[in-house]
Amino acid sequence: MLLDTAALYFRAFYGVPDTVRSPGGEPVNAVRGLLDMIARLATEFQPTEIVACWDDDWRPQWRVDLIPTYKTHRVAAEPATDADPSIEDVPDLLSPQVPIIREVLTALGIPIVGVAEHEADDVIGTLASHGEIPVDVITGDRDLFQLVDDSRDVRVIYTGRGMSNLEVLTDASLTAKTGVTPSQYADFAAMRGDASDGLPGVAGVGEKTAATLLAEFGDLTGIVAAAADPAVKMGASVRAKIVAAADYLEVAPAVVNVVRDLDLPDVDARIRPSTPDQVAELERLSAEWGLSTSMKRAREALAALA
DSSP states (O other): OEEEHHHHHHHHHHHSOTTOBOTTSOBOHHHHHHHHHHHHHHHHHOOSBOEEEOOSSSSOHHHHHHOTTTTGGGBOSSOOOSSSSOOBOOOTTTTTHHHHHHHHHHHTTOOEEOOTTOOHHHHHHHHHHHOSSOEEEEESOGGGGGGOBGGGTEEEEEOTTOGGGOEEEOHHHHHHHHSSOHHHHHHHHHHHOBGGGTBOOOTTOOHHHHHHHHHHHSSHHHHHHHHHOTTSOOOHHHHHHHHHTHHHHHHHHHHHSOOOOOOOOOOOOBOOOOOHHHHHHHHHHHHHHTOHHHHHHHHHHHHTTO
16 A cells, blocks of 8 residues: 555645644644544555655656646745755645654554655655555545556555545546546646646647547557648647647656656565554654544554554
8 A cells, every 4th residue: 555645644634624733732633634544544455565655855856847837836935945946835734743744654664755856656656566466556646547557456546535435446447537548647647737736738628638639549649740740630729739739748748657667765564563662652642642543543453454
């Protein structure tokens, strides 16, 4: 089970009232919400291993160099530094909870994996593409739909409709949902665009047209080649839109496709019984931050799988 950690704790933050506080009055709604998610996911899907994939760089410069608008709207207004060229705009009540989340995950025995100059998506992409056991990717990010692969037993558990309406995406269900195959999804996303990531897409080309073009021409390379060839039958309006977006379409795949070949550290992600030191740390964290029932649920769910 690969957790798109930031996507989950953002969802937890907005899904649990910020009136949920620690004994000292600090907000812990994201921490408790994430623990409840882990308990629910572990119980329902019963993984043997869990990895918390992390954004060591939420907006890699190499992606920004290709598409300058990439995640621009998420950049905080405060001045940046050469060492940290862009700071993510995170709600004031969420920022202090992120270090607590890291402590809690570590105490639970869930390894945190991130890589410099890459997003959690890239860590997930690498682990999912090279795993030797079936993989469930837990995310609210549609970009990761490209990883669905029945031949490798890779599914996406999509949280976009809430934890009470989880969608389990396989090859067939993804195609039914989007009209494209998993291998076509990144090209589909590049054409459609995504305002939440600052990806403009092809002006005037929505999901239906993008899916139709991919069904006819196979992939983005085939679509661009067809648009450039007057001998190929293609509607004049669509052809003009593809041709006008040629510069964007040349770089978009490198931004939208997740990296699948990162050099990742070796971690032991097996779910195992907590050591006495871990138990003591979990009890300390629970008492200090008032995690009570949420911590108990997560511990019990993981212990049942150990």
